[in-house]
Amino acid sequence: MIKIKRVYEKPSKDDGFRILVDRFWARGLTKEEAKINLWLKEIAPSNELRKWFNHDPEKWNSFKEKYKKELKGKEEFLEQIKKLEKGKGIVTLLYSSKDEDIIIQLLFQKLFSNCDNKHYGVLFIKIKINST
DSSP states (O other): OEEEEETTSOOOGGGOEEEEOSSSOOTTOOHHHHTOSEEOGGGSOOHHHHHHHTTOGGGHHHHHHHHHHHHHTTHHHHHHHHHHHHHHSOEEEEEOOSOGGGTHHHHHHHHHTTOOOHHHHHHHHHHHHHTO
């Protein structure tokens, strides 16, 4: 199972293997406080794309398309998350942004677009509902 959580929320045993999927370390958190098992900053949007987007809602659709193109070149990291889920059972993707849909929604689409397991669809729907 893959979960999502804001990195600033208190770590829990139920989180399983914790992966930070942001390009930058979360402000104000030490490594000990965050309890991060893996930092996959490579899977986050590039600096150029992030700066161009600048959290501008009018650029959201273009941002999604550009980030999906970036993810095509990062398949090994997506596969790494899938393998960790199989090996660890529970993987929690951690983000620091207040706008969780920026990264997490697109990662879930890319990770599980061909998946027939229903719980992934439920998580994706939950993300979309929570981010509106």
